[in-house]
Amino acid sequence: MLLQTFHLTIVNNHCMPGAQSVNCIANLEQDVSCVIPYLNSALGGSQCTQEPPSVTFKTEGKLISVQANCITVNGIKDEKQAQLIVEWMVREINETWDNRAAITPHYQQPERPSIADLLRLLPQTNCRECGEPTCMVFAVRLTEGAKTPAQCTQLTDDDRYTLETYHSSFSWD
Numbered sequence: 001m002l003l004q005t006f007h008l009t010i011v012n013n014h015c016m017p018g019a020q021s022v023n024c025i026a027n028l029e030q031d032v033s034c035v036i037p038y039l040n041s042a043l044g045g046s047q048c049t050q051e052p053p054s055v056t057f058k059t060e061g062k063l064i065s066v067q068a069n070c071i072t073v074n075g076i077k078d079e080k081q082a083q084l085i086v087e088w089m090v091r092e093i094n095e096t097w098d099n100r101a102a103i104t105p106h107y108q109q110p111e112r113p114s115i116a117d118l119l120r121l122l123p124q125t126n127c128r129e130c131g132e133p134t135c136m137v138f139a140v141r142l143t144e145g146a147k148t149p150a151q152c153t154q155l156t157d158d159d160r161y162t163l164e165t166y167h168s169s170f171s172w173d
């Protein structure tokens with residue numbers, strides 16, 4: 001197991017009274033820089049650098065960043081959610097490291113589908129069941145990481161599969 005121990009600290013937005021979210025930093029006792037290019041390949045980072053080693057993921061309105069000795073998450077609700085997200089990332093780090101022989105490591109981001117590509121996969125009925133006023137808005141919210149394909153109730157199985165493949169492989173800007 002590459003990563004065994006971390007220490008979580010919650011950072012409140014004291015300079016923003018009334019802020020609805022907090023940030024957290026998990027300091028890691030083990031250096032995980034070696035897994036970063038594998039993690040970028042396996043989970044589809046929205047940004048990845050070799051020097052210093054760092055990969056950032058954008059999902060459901062949160063930014064999760066992994067660096068050599070820390071994991072940071074912003075836009076979280078509370079300490080319980082911070083703990084769950086960091087524990088998930090620790091599992092991903094260890095599973096990715098265990099499976100590294102089957103993963104091609106890289107620091108670049110793969111080419112991302114455009115909003116038009118996503119829209120073509122959506123039913124375009126503007127039924128609003130996802131909570132968005134139109135399929136176009138839903139596609140944009142997908143690119144922001146604020147929605148997931150599962151939230152469109154009208155997708156065919158094939159289109160859902162394609163969208164989920166995109167979603168697990170990319171974090172759109």
Ligand code: SF4
Pocket residue numbers: 122123124125126127128129130131132133134135138151152153154155
């Ligand atoms: S649920 Fe799907 S089909 Fe309906 S508006 Fe949302 S994205 Fe479009």
